[in-house]
Amino acid sequence: xxxxxxxxxxxxxxxxxxxxxxxxxxxxxxxxxxxxxxxxxxxxxxxxxxxxxxxxxxxxxxxxxxxxxxxxxxxxxxxxxxxxxxxxxxxxxxxxxxxxxxxxxxxxxxxxxxxxxxxxxxxxxxxxxxxxxxxxxxxxxxxxxxxxxxxxxxxxxxxxxxxxxxxxxxxxxxxxxxxxxxxxxxxx
Amino acid sequence: xxxxxxxxxxxxxxxxxxxxxxxxxxxxxxxxxxxxxxxxxxxxxxxxxxxxxxxxxxxxxxxxxxxxxxxxxxxxxxxxxxxxxxxxxxxxxxxxxxxxxxxxxxxxxxxxxxxxxxxxxxxxxxxxxxxxxxxxxxxxxxxxxxxxxxxxxxxxxxxxxxxxxxxxxxxxxxxxxxxxxxxxxxxxxxxxxxxxxxxxxxxxxxxxxxxxxxxxxxxxxxxxxxxxxxxxxxxxxxxxxxxxxxxxxxxxxxxxxxxxxxxxxxxxxxxxxxxxxxxxxxxxxxxxxxx
Ligand SMILES: C[S@@+](CC[C@H](N)C(=O)[O-])C[C@H]1O[C@@H](n2cnc3c(N)ncnc32)[C@H](O)[C@@H]1O
Numbered sequence: 338x339x340x341x342x343x344x345x346x347x348x349x350x351x352x353x354x355x356x357x358x359x360x361x362x363x364x365x366x367x368x369x370x371x372x373x374x375x376x377x378x379x380x381x382x383x384x385x386x387x388x389x390x391x392x393x394x395x396x397x398x399x400x401x402x403x404x405x406x407x408x409x410x411x412x413x414x415x416x417x418x419x420x421x422x423x424x425x426x427x428x429x430x431x432x433x434x435x436x437x438x439x440x441x442x443x444x445x446x447x448x449x450x451x452x453x454x455x456x457x458x459x460x461x462x463x464x465x466x467x468x469x470x471x472x473x474x475x476x477x478x479x480x481x482x483x484x485x486x487x488x489x490x491x492x493x494x495x496x497x498x499x500x501x502x503x504x505x506x507x508x509x510x511x512x513x514x515x516x517x518x519x520x521x522x523x524x525x
Numbered sequence: 526x527x528x529x530x531x532x533x534x535x536x537x538x539x540x541x542x543x544x545x546x547x548x549x550x551x552x553x554x555x556x557x558x559x560x561x562x563x564x565x566x567x568x569x570x571x572x573x574x575x576x577x578x579x580x581x582x583x584x585x586x587x588x589x590x591x592x593x594x595x596x597x598x599x600x601x602x603x604x605x606x607x608x609x610x611x612x613x614x615x616x617x618x619x620x621x622x623x624x625x626x627x628x629x630x631x632x633x634x635x636x637x638x639x640x641x642x643x644x645x646x647x648x649x650x651x652x653x654x655x656x657x658x659x660x661x662x663x664x665x666x667x668x669x670x671x672x673x674x675x676x677x678x679x680x681x682x683x684x685x686x687x688x689x690x691x692x693x694x695x696x697x698x699x700x701x702x703x704x705x706x707x708x709x710x711x712x713x714x715x716x717x718x719x720x721x722x723x724x725x726x727x728x729x730x731x732x733x734x735x736x737x738x739x740x741x742x743x744x745x746x747x748x749x750x751x752x753x754x755x756x757x758x759x760x761x762x763x764x765x766x767x768x769x770x771x772x773x774x775x776x777x778x779x780x781x782x783x784x785x786x787x788x789x790x791x792x793x794x795x796x797x798x799x800x801x802x803x804x805x806x807x808x809x810x811x812x813x814x815x816x
Contacts, residue, residue, distance in 0.1 A: 403786075451569075
């Protein structure tokens, strides 16, 4: 299997809390780039600031045309779709919201599947809608791995449930086990 | 709900690429619209969206229709052009235009403004309101351009869904508006119509940033959230075109999250407020190639 270069994470309702716990337990030597797409409505600054307080890795906003950076968390800015180009650089768009969401997890995951193929892990956490399910299916078709939070472990189970129904998962785990799973998948 | 437009991606990326290239060639060779230098990921996504909307089984079927069905082009253009906009989107930017840029422009007896990529006109009416409130409107000539004719037609009409009015009013207030946005439109049924006096000095025109030349000599160029769709060389070329259009000291206003770090032509601009993506053309171009 190809080494994991990129981890994309999607979440909505309950997302900031779940992200804080997950990012706080990642190995600080993680070589992969972590890219976060959350629908949460807090300002971009507060979101990065909040996550930075908990994360073991530095947290910054994802900027268009810039490369994905290994060992860092890059967060989608509000009110734009975040995409990954081949060559692992970010792009932004103001295309219509998808199912009321911009950024959309489906848009990020769909582009990540094309850009990263097998070297990709996609993660669906808590959320109250079905965004991310179609994108997760793309990730799996392109050879990437899918991790989904167990619905009954999630603050809002709809998003992980929809993902499991449409795309299935390679790993379906509780939030507390997720960081060690990711560390293992990336560090070996 | 909008189509997710992902069904095709990931099945056979190599085949998708071939088909996408043929589609782009057909647009260029048959219709003169060149998308070859658009940022690939979102261009591809919009082409997939067209495939879903028209229920064809692949991109090649679209390409066939594009070549043989003369009525199809407008639908494709509408799908590729993304005329998505709001009035007073990013209020701090419009506040800065009001408080910093317009006072600087007020020294000129005649003011020329070019908005490139005006979509359905939401920002043109926003700008017109700022100019009215600053007492500058009657000295202004405003050019609003886009390559989407259908959007330009709607821009001229200035009719928008009434459900937008509330958010736009909030934006207007946050941008330092002193009246009420409702003073500038009339509401009927589910629509609002912007006061047509606001466009008495506006010329709406078809202009393609990829293939057409400098449009006018301007003191202010507004082009928000258009360059984000362009790959680096095209972004740089269009930025150089804005420089050539601007008088020395003229203002350039881009989208809030645009990144010029990879564009050499950015050296011909200095930041007025970099976090708001407000720039001024340097007195003398430092950088000459790339145009
Ligand atoms: C997302 S809208 C931006 C609207 C507005 N400026 C804003 O930021 O809210 C992008 C606009 O750019 C136009 N556009 C894209 N490519 C263009 C080109 N090559 N020439 C002229 N206009 C173009 C599209 O038709 C669309 O109306």
